[in-house]
Structures are given as structure tokens and as C-alpha cells.
Amino acid sequence: xxxxxxxLVVFAVSxxxxxxxxxxxxxxxxxxxxxxxxxxxxxxxxxxxxxxAGTSFLKNLKNPSYDIxxxxxxxxxxxxxxxxxxxxxxxEARSVVEPIRNIIKKKNLNVIYWEAxxxxxxxxxxxxxxxxxxxxxxxxxxxxxxLVIAMGARVxxxxxxxxxENCHYLKEVEDAQKIRRTVIDCFxxxxxxxLSDDERKRVLQFVVVGGGPTGVEFAAELHDFxxxxxxxxxxxxxxxxxxxxxxxxxxxxxxxxxxxKVSDKEIxxxxxxxGETSTIPYGMAVWSTGIATRPVVMDFMKQIGQANRRVxxxxxxxxxxxxxxxxxxxxxxxxxxxxxMEDISAIFQKADKDSSGTLTVKEFQEALxxxxxxxxxxxxxxxxxxxxxQQGSYLADCFNxxxxxxxNPEGPLRFREFGRHRFRPFRYKHLGQFAPLGGEQTxxxxxxxxxxxxHSSQWLWYSVYASKQVSWHxxxxxxxxxxxxxxxxRDSSQI
Ligand code: FAD
Numbered sequence: 319x320x321x322x323x324x325x326l327v328v329f330a331v332s333x334x335x336x337x338x339x340x341x342x343x344x345x346x347x348x349x350x351x352x353x354x355x356x357x358x359x360x361x362x363x364x365x366x367x368x369x370x371a372g373t374s375f376l377k378n379l380k381n382p383s384y385d386i387x388x389x390x391x392x393x394x395x396x397x398x399x400x401x402x403x404x405x406x407x408x409x410e411a412r413s414v415v416e417p418i419r420n421i422i423k424k425k426n427l428n429v430i431y432w433e434a435x436x437x438x439x440x441x442x443x444x445x446x447x448x449x450x451x452x453x454x455x456x457x458x459x460x461x462x463x464x465l466v467i468a469m470g471a472r473v474x475x476x477x478x479x480x481x482x483e484n485c486h487y488l489k490e491v492e493d494a495q496k497i498r499r500t501v502i503d504c505f506x507x508x509x510x511x512x513l514s515d516d517e518r519k520r521v522l523q524f525v526v527v528g529g530g531p532t533g534v535e536f537a538a539e540l541h542d543f544x545x546x547x548x549x550x551x552x553x554x555x556x557x558x559x560x561x562x563x564x565x566x567x568x569x570x571x572x573x574x575x576x577x578x579k580v581s582d583k584e585i586x587x588x589x590x591x592x593g594e595t596s597t598i599p600y601g602m603a604v605w606s607t608g609i610a611t612r613p614v615v616m617d618f619m620k621q622i623g624q625a626n627r628r629v630x631x632x633x634x635x636x637x638x639x640x641x642x643x644x645x646x647x648x649x650x651x652x653x654x655x656x657x658x659m660e661d662i663s664a665i666f667q668k669a670d671k672d673s674s675g676t677l678t679v680k681e682f683q684e685a686l687x688x689x690x691x692x693x694x695x696x697x698x699x700x701x702x703x704x705x706x707x708q709q710g711s712y713l714a715d716c717f718n719x720x721x722x723x724x725x726n727p728e729g730p731l732r733f734r735e736f737g738r739h740r741f742r743p744f745r746y747k748h749l750g751q752f753a754p755l756g757g758e759q760t761x762x763x764x765x766x767x768x769x770x771x772x773h774s775s776q777w778l779w780y781s782v783y784a785s786k787q788v789s790w791h792x793x794x795x796x797x798x799x800x801x802x803x804x805x806x807x808r809d810s811s812q813i
Pocket of ligand 1: 366369398400435468471490647
């Protein structure tokens with residue numbers, strides 16, 4: 319269960335990054351599906367999802383020897399780190415999205431986009447079953463040789479009663495737009511003459527459930543919106559109520575409690591240690607407690623013998639365990655670290671058995687290097703845009719080199735599955751993280767463990783996020799939105 323926090327603390331939000339990595343794998347073995355046959359005809363690559371992972375894969379794919387089909391219910395890429403900005407109108411929704419067709423147009427490859435959602439993956443027959451996003455929900459089937467699953471994750475409600483009906487999420491662009499409208503609605507409602515003082519207080523009480531980076535950043539943005547813009551526009555009494563609730567020092571943080579139920583006006587909580595219950599009246603609640611696996615991915619996991627896992631497991635080359643030609647990246651998958659440990663232990667067992675001399679000193683040394691290389695990967699990678707983008711770029715590089723590596727299979731010596739490996743495994747490179755704190759201040763942690771907090775980091779945040787935009791079009795929109803907001807303040811209309 320999530321703990322609850324109403325106005326919050328300092329946390330880290332990592333900046334997204336696109337960094338090129340090299341090499342990948344193709345392996346054989348007893349898997350549910352076959353590797354595509356070697357042949358001259360173009361291999362069909364199907365990409366599920368147009369988020370950070372899918373878009374990064376597509377953008378970095380350069381090899382013209384594939385027929386590529388992109389399937390996603392969203393015909394755009396969304397720059398999620400700026401969604402908290404969208405919730406209060408610092409940046410417009412349109413400025414953080416890039417149509418996927420614009421990205422496709424710039425590629426000199428054979429790419430088709432289908433606006434649809436995949437509802438079933440059949441690994442044995444190598445088919446994905448899709449449903450169009452239109453009202454009539456037309457169904458169709460797509461064949462693939464290679465499948466790239468980059469479907470992200472869904473919001474985790476922990477099955478808490480009332481969350482779906484009463485809380486806002488902050489996952490998609492539409493969520494951010496709805497939050498913006500609701501905040502302004504709450505202020506307009508609080509002005510109505512029919513409301514009692516208690517009701518007015520309730521309506522102006524905003525609750526964030528979950529103290530993760532997204533919730534914290536949203537809380538900071540909301541604080542700025544209310545204290546810098548809204549209080550100036552409303553009746554003095556409303557401003558006083560709002561200021562009471564939003565005064566920095568008055569930010570009420572409640573940890574060690576879990577939400578047990580949400581009704582349309584109240585959130586019921588329970589103290590974990592004592593079991594003591596209480597209620598919090600609210601005007602708007604944002605549920606931001608983490609992510610869970612999508613049903614279509616769960617269904618697929620059952621099919622490939624991963625039913626006992628919570629997240630789809632891949633090897634270090636991002637290939638789904640138990641399959642030959644399916645890759646998974648981003649929030650929908652995790653590298654199976656237990657398997658990595660087993661591989662390491664297998665290396666030692668082999669070294670032990672081969673003391674007769676089959677394993678040379680040089681090979682053993684390389685195995686040790688391999689282990690040292692793997693250690694930073696031992697903990698699960700965070701579900702961030704930075705990881706998803708790097709994985710997309712890494713896998714694209716593998717696909718770019720696939721032909722070349724089929725012709726010249728001898729690659730770096732790797733001991734996984736007791737043999738040489740054609741490619742190096744995926745390695746995550748942490749490029750630092752930011753925590754916008756509101757009030758034009760940001761905490762920044764950069765490589766080399768350099769930490770800075772204050773206004774200068776805020777300028778660094780502006781420059782990094784502007785530079786990470788996927789096109790000059792969105793970059794110019796985002797920068798002009800920031801300037802507009804700086805000069806004129808945020809807009810309080812519901813549109
Ligand atoms: P997504 O980006 O979620 O993309 C999933 C894609 O799959 C979407 O296009 C979706 O439409 C599509 N899809 C869904 N279902 C189906 C289906 N059935 N069939 C086909 N396609 C489907 N990370 C950072 O590093 N730094 C930050 O500052 C940061 N801030 C964030 C702020 C917010 C508000 C949020 C919500 C996230 C933030 N993150 C941040 C996390 C980051 O956004 C995610 O880790 C990242 O989006 C994961 O990328 P992905 O490609 O796996 O999934």
C-alpha cells in the first residue's frame with residue numbers, strides 16, 4: 319500500500335537522455351519461438367509502443383533491411399518529464415508531444431504506423447493481435463519476425479477501493495490536462511456563495527498520494543501555480559484559505575500511513591504500525607504511487623512460463639527469457655539479475671571443472687572482467703525515461719549490426735551460456751538527475767556525484783530539458799512556453 323503525503327519534500331527526478339550504446343545478441347536454444355530464417359527477404363520488425371523506449375529504438379534504427387511496423391494507441395511521443403509542468407499550464411500539452419508520423423517521415427526506412435492497441439501476443443505463431451483505437455474497434459493480426467515490446471506500464475492502484483473512480487493519475491498527457499482543469503475548477507467552486515467555510519477549505523485541499531518523484535514534482539508545481547498566480551486572481555478569503563493550505567512550511571507530510579479507501583470527498587488512511595484510522599477531506603487527489611504490469615503483458619508472461627514473476631524478465635541483451643525473437647525494454651520489462659548471478663556462478667563452476675586446462679588463464683581473466691563489468695547492474699534499473707531511451711538506442715544498434723554479425727559471428731568473449739557472445743550486453747549509464755523544488759529552484763545530481771541546489775540548477779534544468787526535446791519544433795514550443803510563463807504568468811482559464 320502507498321503512504322500518503324500532502325505537500326511534500328525533496329526528491330530526485332532523473333533527466334531523460336539519449337545515449338548511444340553498442341552491440342546486442344541473437345542466440346539459439348530451446349525457446350517457445352524460432353529465430354527468423356536467414357534469407358534475403360526483409361525481416362518484419364514490429365514495435366509495440368511509441369513511448370521513450372519504442373521511439374528511441376525507432377529513431378536510432380538505420381538499417382534499411384527491415385520492414386518496420388509501429389503499433390500504439392498513441393500516435394505521438396510524449397516528453398513525460400514535463401508533464402508536471404503541463405498540470406499547471408507552465409507548458410502547454412501540445413508542446414511536449416511529437417507526432418510519431420513526423421519521426422517516421424524523417425527516416426529513410428520502410429516504416430508503417432498503425433493506431434491500435436495490441437491485446438494479445440502469440441509467441442508460437444509469431445503474431446500480434448490488435449484492436450484499432452477507433453470507436454468500432456476493428457481487429458487485425460500482424461505477423462512479425464522480430465517483436466519489440468515497449469508498451470510501458472499502467473498505474474498501480476493496489477486495488478484500493480475508490481481510487482479509479484475518484485483520483486487523478488499523472489501518467490499521460492490527458493491526465494495532466496484533466497488535473498489542470500480540476501485545480502482551476504476547485505478554485506472557481508470555492509468562490510461560490512453557496513459554500514460553507516468548511517466546504518471551501520475541503521475544496522481547496524489538494525492531496526498527493528505517494529511520495530515518489532512524480533508526486534513531489536507535481537506538488538512543487540501546484541504550489542507555485544497557487545502562490546504565484548491563482549491567489550492573485552481570486553477573492554481575498556479564497557486566497558487566505560489557499561495560502562493556509564499552500565504555505566511552504568505548512569506542507570503536511572504524512573508518512574507511515576496507507577490509503578485504504580477513497581470516497582468522492584474523503585481519503586481514509588490507516589497508520590501502518592498502530593492500525594489507527596483517520597480521514598482527510600479533499601478537493602482533488604492525485605494518485606502517484608508507482609507502476610504495474612499491463613494485462614496484455616501479464617497474459618504473454620503466462621504463455622512463456624513467466625507467470626510467477628511480476629515484471630517481464632529479459633536477459634542482459636534485452637531479449638525476453640524463453641523466447642528467441644522477442645525483445646522488451648523500458649518500463650514493461652526488467653533484466654533478470656538472478657539469472658545474471660547464476661551465469662556468474664556457472665563461470666566459476668566451469669573454471670573449476672576445466673582446471674585440466676580447457677579454460678586458459680586469459681579466458682579466465684576475461685571472465686573476471688566480465689563479472690566486474692556486470693556488478694553495477696546487480697540492482698534493478700529504475701523505471702525511468704533515461705533507462706528506456708538508452709535501451710531503445712542500444713537495441714537499435716544491435717539491429718543495425720545484425721547482418722554484419724551473422725556474417726562474422728565471432729564477437730567479444732562472453733561466458734553467458736558457456737560460450738562466446740556476439741555482442742556486449744546492455745550497460746546503463748547514469749547521466750544524473752534533477753528534482754525541481756518549485757520557486758525557480760532545482761536540486762541536481764550529475765555524474766561524478768556532483769550535487770547542486772538552487773537557482774543555478776534551475777537554469778541547468780531548463781537547458782538540459784530543452785536540449786533533450788526530440789525535435790526543434792517541440793524545443794521551440796517548450797522554450798517559448800517557459801518565456802511566456804515567466805513574463806505573463808500561468809493562464810487560469812479551464813481550456
Ligand atoms: P511509455 O513512455 O509509457 O510508453 C509506452 C507506450 O506504449 C505508449 O506509447 C503507449 O501508448 C503504448 N502502449 C500502451 N499499451 C499498448 C498496447 N496495448 N499496445 C501497443 N502499445 C501500447 N523519467 C525520467 O527519467 N525522468 C523524469 O524526469 C521523469 N519524469 C516523469 C514524470 C511523469 C509525470 C511520468 C508519468 C513519468 C516520468 N518519468 C521520468 C518516467 C518515464 O516517463 C518512464 O520511465 C518512461 O516513459 C518509460 O518509457 P516506456 O517507453 O517504457 O513507456
